[in-house]
Amino acid sequence: MLLTIDPAAPEPLFEQLAAQLRAAIAAGTLSAGDRLAPARDVAASLDINLHTVLRAYQELRDEGLVELRRGRGATVAARADDAGLRDAGLRAAIDTLVAESRRLGLDPRTTTALVKEALR
Known part of the structure; x- marks a missing residue:
């Protein structure tokens, strides 16, 4: 999945990333159990701070769309399919x-x- 950011946009970078991932979950591009790219890889590919990516992932976790597990990375939560997004x-x-x-x-x-x- 190709993630992009617009540094000139009024939305914070983490929100831009979270919105793209939300949209991918809603569209079915990402489904329950799918693993998200490691935060370090996303940060490196977009040339942004690692903490920006982690904040986006944490926001999605707080919404119940993503599960974060130490050593196992981020995956789309099983309940994301039931979140009314589809x-x-x-x-x-x-x-x-x-x-x-x-x-x-x-x-x-x-x-x-x-x-x-x-x-x-």
């Missing part, structure tokens, strides 16, 4: 939102900001 209705609503955002010519950051505001 709800077909929600996915359809998101697809509709994205399509409408593109139709209106909104910048993805604007759409993201609007969604974050709505979730508060």
